[in-house]
Amino acid sequence: MAIKKIKIRNFKCFKGLFELELNTGLNILVGNNETGKSTILEAIHIALTGFYGGRNIRNELSQYLFNRDVVELYINSVNSGTASPPPSIIIEVFFDGSINPEYEGNDNSERVSCEGLRFQIAFDEKYTDEYNVLVSKKNMMSLPIEYYEVTWTTFARQAVTIRGIPVKSAMIDSSNYRYQNGSDVYISRIVKDLLSPEEVTAVSQAHRRMKDTFIGDDSIKAINERIRKESMIVDGTVSLTVDLGTKNAWENSLVTQLNEVPFGYIGKGAQCVMKTELALTHRSAQNAQIVLLEEPESHLSFSKLNQLIKAIAEKYGDKQIIISTHSSFVANKLGLENLLLLENQKIARITELLSAEFFKKVSGYDTLRLILCKKAILVEGDSDELVVQKAYQSQNNGRLPIEDQIDVISVGTSFLRFLELADALNLSVAVVTDNDGDVAGLEKKYADYIKENKKDKITICYDQVEDTGTLKIGKKPYNYNTLEPKILKANGNNITLFNSILGTDYSTIEDLQKYMKHHKTETALAIFNTDEEVVFPAYIMEAIRNE
Incomplete structure (x- = not known):
């Protein structure tokens, strides 16, 4: 199961329609800064999972998701009295092969019968009356995002939920650090993939005993007694304790270490290797048919990058992989025949390259300098x-x-x-x-x-x-x-x-x-x-x- 083609309209840097056909296996996105490589990965991930920046897209709606020029044209039209319809973001995912017969239909921009999914952030008609009042004032300053709704529909015109989408993606961005304490990705992986239910219970009990020990410590008791005596206004007893939280609170209390150094204090290169490797072996990546990799070369030495690229080539050959990169080594090593050059919202590709094998084996050549x-x-x-x-x-x-x-x-x-x-x-x-x-x-x-x-x-x-x-x-x-x-x-x-x-x-x-x-x-x-x-x-x- 893979994506044959994706169409993106009005999402971030893409003004109007952008279309990209993908290889069934490996795709290497290259292009200068701000050409939209990351945006393509984000669009695919949003459409298949509903997550943007690690959070549910419904909770992250903002006019900054829309193309800036499109929003500006819309606001100008409203304020000039010639209001055009509110802009919408549409991402169409055309599947390759038999994904699910219930997804087959012609409700797509091409009006062809095929299997696919339509993701949309658009104005919700139930707010029409309120919206008309707003527009009539002709002093709009920003996109009225409060009137927008997120929907997923199949090409057969059927509404679907995220849970029901048959194709999943795993987004791995080693250049950003979105987790709270630098270790929850690692801990989450241990909890979900390594520990048995009995072991989880044992860790939880050990964590509770640690809290009990803290509360029962003589020095803590003495401190609490002094706090109680000093509290003259509060109606009740003030004391110092630890957060008992929920039964899974221990997950947020643990800190991952590498060679006895907390994760947040190790070098960015080591953090990058650990995060990428764990993300690739995480259950979400194992179960995903599509792996999205954002600049895997970030913070990596040449030797570490070589190990990572080898792992990608060997372990994930059965998945559709889409990688954005500025590294000639990454592009050469994974194969220039898989390269997609993005420029001015257009894609150039290499269908056959006789020298592809040469650049794989002698991968130090600065091919991307030539390309970019x-x-x-x-x-x-x-x-x-x-x-x-x-x-x-x-x-x-x-x-x-x-x-x-x-x-x-x-x-x-x-x-x-x-x-x-x-x-x-x-x-x-x-x-x-x-x-x-x-x-x-x-x-x-x-x-x-x-x-x-x-x-x-x-x-x-x-x-x-x-x-x-x-x-x-x-x-x-x-x-x-x-x-x-x-x-x-x-x-x-x-x-x-x-x-x-x-x-x-x-x-x-x-x-x-x-x-x-x-x-x-x-x-x-x-x-x-x-x-x-x-x-x-x-x-x-x-x-x-x-x-």
Whole structure:
């Protein structure tokens, strides 16, 4: 049992209708901040469980659940005398497969017969008279949420209760801490999943005896006697005791420890691991068909995150999992073919990615940097990255590319793998690469992206001239077609200029070329830091100009 599709209308950041088709198994939501990743998880969880922020949604109704622009338009319409109908939040959940025949019908926005559920926060018609009086005053300041009601109906137009919904979700947000004393999630899990009824009774009795001991302590008796003597006005006996509470009061008195340190005092990383692991093994997650994970990478070290991702992949492969993340490692490790890119209330997805297995195994690549930036410039190494950034600064009043949401990314020799990903998601990318004295070979390598196969948003930038010379390094001919000699050439082989930039004192261009070859990083860093005016090769300038 899984969700095939979800439609969200007017909920939080989603103005109007937003639609998302989901994979039966794993779904990885990525996108920049405020694009709606968390909102999607919240919408699914509300529709299936009725809980928002750990509380019943009926008790949490607020105009802040509604899209701000929609509320503003509505209030303006009321105050201008052209009142439009009160806005509503609608979440439609289309189920995949046979969930329950009683849920099948066509009461959905598509008017197709299928199994599904409709959750709605909408104006309740029984308040029409009161509402009309309010509207007639034309001075509305906020959404009249007191006239709203929460309802669940099947696509067969039948009202249902939360208890009766056949598909359940478990929401795990390790980045937030909503429990009261930092340990009730853990204690609740012990009570519900580990202890037998006899053990619960034993703990309760031990807790009661602890309270009895407190009350019977001689020092407490003496203190109470003094309080009684000092109480001259109150009609009755004032004394100090402990809250006897209910028979389950002991649950709130216990404190979880890790290595004898109370839960609230351990590091956030350890708290995150414990909370996520326990939540995943909790009965609610075990029984849920859908697991919702909010940024599992929060506060985790690389090794701990690796353990968590392995557990998710191995233990919950039979469930529908929806994860929001900003971590390239998480996305790579779980499979980029499962990635859903959210931007401007639209979804881009990768249906087939030949390099997916590569990124799983070599998961350190910053794939999400490529996916989430406005434009990426791909280079081979650190020295190329520094030079490209300097070239961009020289043309943009000293701004770094990242300040304009342009990310210069070193990808080693994996250009084609990143280009496959960029092509699948229609991303803006420029590649800066050396021709290494073999333009024909380079053009063959990038044949799918140049000339007649040129993509609208992908540009391969390289020098089309093969330079030659007589210099040798040892017994090997010097390569005149890499970054350093191309920069020298673009500046007319100006020895004086580069001696000044590099802090050297060479008299021949050959000696300068040798130094730059053997000190690539130092050379690039010196160029990046210099105040001298440097001319950059045309293929580099093409990359930073291309939009």
